[in-house]
Amino acid sequence: MTTALITGSTAGLGAAFARRLAARGHNLVLVARDTERLRKQATELHDRHGIEAEVLTADLATDEGIEAVATRLGDRHHPVDLLVNNAGFGNKGRYLEVPVADELRMLKVHCEAVLRLTTAAVEGMRERGRGGVINVASVAAFVPRGTYGASKAWVVQFTQGAARDVAADGVRLTALCPGFVRTEFHERAGMGTDNIPNWMWLDADKVVTAALDDFARGRTVSIPDPRYKALLGLTKLVPRNLLGGVSSTAGRKYGPGR
Numbered sequence: 001m002t003t004a005l006i007t008g009s010t011a012g013l014g015a016a017f018a019r020r021l022a023a024r025g026h027n028l029v030l031v032a033r034d035t036e037r038l039r040k041q042a043t044e045l046h047d048r049h050g051i052e053a054e055v056l057t058a059d060l061a062t063d064e065g066i067e068a069v070a071t072r073l074g075d076r077h078h079p080v081d082l083l084v085n086n087a088g089f090g091n092k093g094r095y096l097e098v099p100v101a102d103e104l105r106m107l108k109v110h111c112e113a114v115l116r117l118t119t120a121a122v123e124g125m126r127e128r129g130r131g132g133v134i135n136v137a138s139v140a141a142f143v144p145r146g147t148y149g150a151s152k153a154w155v156v157q158f159t160q161g162a163a164r165d166v167a168a169d170g171v172r173l174t175a176l177c178p179g180f181v182r183t184e185f186h187e188r189a190g191m192g193t194d195n196i197p198n199w200m201w202l203d204a205d206k207v208v209t210a211a212l213d214d215f216a217r218g219r220t221v222s223i224p225d226p227r228y229k230a231l232l233g234l235t236k237l238v239p240r241n242l243l244g245g246v247s248s249t250a251g252r253k254y255g256p257g258r
């Protein structure tokens with residue numbers, strides 16, 4: 001039986017990864033900040049699927065939280081075969097409206113934690129000659145839109161580069177780039193979603209199924225829906241300097257409200 005560690009497992013995409021991987025018979029290490037919610041999730045997944053689910057409470061915006069998860073990933077006696085770096089959040093507001101401390105917290109969770117946890121996991125995977133990492137980015141990685149998009153662009157670039165470097169060692173990495181997904185993300189950030197048309201919303205379970213298929217096929221970037229593949233294809237036709245304007249106009253029209 002293999003083990004998967006999922007950060008941000010208690011809600012949204014992370015919870016969908018946990019459900020799907022448990023249904024496929026993987027043992028789980030569930031990571032988030034809310035211990036009670038983690039315990040309830042672990043019990044439900046154990047009872048429903050007969051798998052072992054460990055709970056690891058950690059705040060990935062802190063060094064202690066990142067270290068605790070990195071230590072678990074480095075445990076050679078209880079190897080982790082699949083790491084899903086999923087924990088993340090949005091900050092409401094444009095550049096200069098968001099306090100720099102909040103932007104730095106985002107970079108810590110989206111970039112520093114992803115770097116340190118991927119490294120902690122991949123070192124052991126390399127020795128064993130197998131394993132993988134799914135890093136949850138966003139389609140926001142492909143358009144110039146604030147710190148959120150910039151942090152997700154880092155996730156995509158980092159994952160693609162690392163995937164190339166460790167491919168010969170039997171380790172696989174995929175950056176997952178969903179569009180809008182119905183989760184707790186927007187509500188937690190205090191963003192209204194009334195402006196986002198229905199057709200732009202994706203279902204978390206479908207996104208995860210597509211992501212795991214792309215991961216199994218060895219794709220380093222997964223864009224899990226034809227609508228968003230088409231939209232991203234169009235962005236390639238627009239010059240980069242115009243794209244910022246187009247994306248911020250579209251973001252104001254269709255993106256999360258303020």
Ligand SMILES: NC(=O)c1ccc[n+]([C@@H]2O[C@H](COP(=O)([O-])OP(=O)(O)OC[C@H]3O[C@@H](n4cnc5c(N)ncnc54)[C@H](OP(=O)(O)O)[C@@H]3O)[C@@H](O)[C@H]2O)c1
Nearest residue numbers: 008010011012013032033034060088138180181183184185
């Ligand atoms: N929803 C979308 O439209 C969308 C689109 C593209 C990409 N994404 C990305 O998908 C990922 C998951 O987002 P989601 O939409 O599923 O969000 P969500 O429903 O709000 O869930 C976020 C999860 O992350 C955990 N978390 C948040 N901050 C954390 C921290 N500092 N340390 C540890 N855990 C933390 C939360 O649990 P606790 O609060 O208990 O810690 C929760 O389990 C994120 O990386 C997000 O950027 C989302």
